[in-house]
Amino acid sequence: MEDIYLQAQRPKYDCLLFDLDDTLYPLSTGLAAECRKNIGDYMIEKLGIDPTKIDALCNLLYKNYGTTMAGLRAIGYDFNYDEYHAFVHGRLPYENLKPDPVLRSLLMSLPYRKIIFTNADKIHSVKVLSRLGLEDCFEGIICFETLNPVHKNTVSDDEDDVAFIGSPMNSSPAATSNSESGIFDIIAHFSKPNPGSELPKTPIVCKPSDHAMERALEIANLSPQRTLFFEDSVRNTQAGKRVGLHTVLVGTSQRVKGADYALESIHNLREAIPQLWEASEKKSEVSSISGKVAVETSVTA
Numbered sequence: 001m002e003d004i005y006l007q008a009q010r011p012k013y014d015c016l017l018f019d020l021d022d023t024l025y026p027l028s029t030g031l032a033a034e035c036r037k038n039i040g041d042y043m044i045e046k047l048g049i050d051p052t053k054i055d056a057l058c059n060l061l062y063k064n065y066g067t068t069m070a071g072l073r074a075i076g077y078d079f080n081y082d083e084y085h086a087f088v089h090g091r092l093p094y095e096n097l098k099p100d101p102v103l104r105s106l107l108m109s110l111p112y113r114k115i116i117f118t119n120a121d122k123i124h125s126v127k128v129l130s131r132l133g134l135e136d137c138f139e140g141i142i143c144f145e146t147l148n149p150v151h152k153n154t155v156s157d158d159e160d161d162v163a164f165i166g167s168p169m170n171s172s173p174a175a176t177s178n179s180e181s182g183i184f185d186i187i188a189h190f191s192k193p194n195p196g197s198e199l200p201k202t203p204i205v206c207k208p209s210d211h212a213m214e215r216a217l218e219i220a221n222l223s224p225q226r227t228l229f230f231e232d233s234v235r236n237t238q239a240g241k242r243v244g245l246h247t248v249l250v251g252t253s254q255r256v257k258g259a260d261y262a263l264e265s266i267h268n269l270r271e272a273i274p275q276l277w278e279a280s281e282k283k284s285e286v287s288s289i290s291g292k293v294a295v296e297t298s299v300t301a
């Protein structure tokens with residue numbers, strides 16, 4: 001009989017940090033495609049953007065700001081964040097997400113802290129986890145609202161200000177940004193032969209910005225060198241690497257720069273990274289003194 005205690009060094013990781021969409025379920029569910037379509041519809045219907053510009057605009061905003069939403073705010077559109085999320089996520093085919101007992105038992109057998117880190121909003125995140133039957137597998141969710149909390153208006157104590165959730169501008173909700181004036185023309189900007197690097201800044205904190213990555217580590221009290229980060233997005237994976245995380249690219253077996261591992265599917269976890277279970281050979285008495293974790297606790301939808 002092997003003396004397992006001899007090889008039971010300190011486990012390599014304390015925490016597994018998971019992106020949600022297209023990481024814990026596959027692209028084939030169709031949610032991502034629907035979501036992109038809804039974002040385009042929102043831009044046309046609610047922001048009055050020319051339908052012929054949607055594709056180019058979405059690409060540029062996503063590329064330069066991490067999410068289309070963050071980009072829309074940067075170039076001058078103002079809108080209510082909750083309304084935006086309800087519009088783009090509200091009509092997603094959630095019924096395509098089925099309980100995933102295989103993933104569930106994989107997660108349950110891993111003796112580490114497990115946290116979700118997503119750019120999506122809380123309602124969507126909870127709904128997805130609940131559909132997958134994973135709602136109790138995670139210690140918490142770092143989501144849009146975690147990184148973009150509503151700040152009390154410091155200028156005035158007026159109670160009414162608190163009602164303008166996620167909308168610090170003084171716009172009335174109905175008349176948001178229909179005029180083209182005041183909107184930075186990012187398409188024209190990038191069609192110049194030599195576009196300057198100065199782009200308007202976004203107030204939204206989201207992956208893959210270093211700030212978002214660092215905030216997440218801080219909020220969950222994680223040491224990046226002791227955390228394994230799962231992501232389907234190459235640039236988010238690389239952002240993780242920049243802040244010192246160990247990284248797993250999910251959705252392809254093609255490893256890229258910045259990814260320590262690549263998995264076609266999260267279901268391949270045990271085959272691809274068996275070391276994750278080696279630590280559990282020894283008595284897995286995970287300390288529950290997890291510091292003050294200010295992450296959203298997952299609640300049942």
Ligand SMILES: [Mg+2]
Nearest residue numbers: 019021022232
């Ligand atoms: Mg994702």
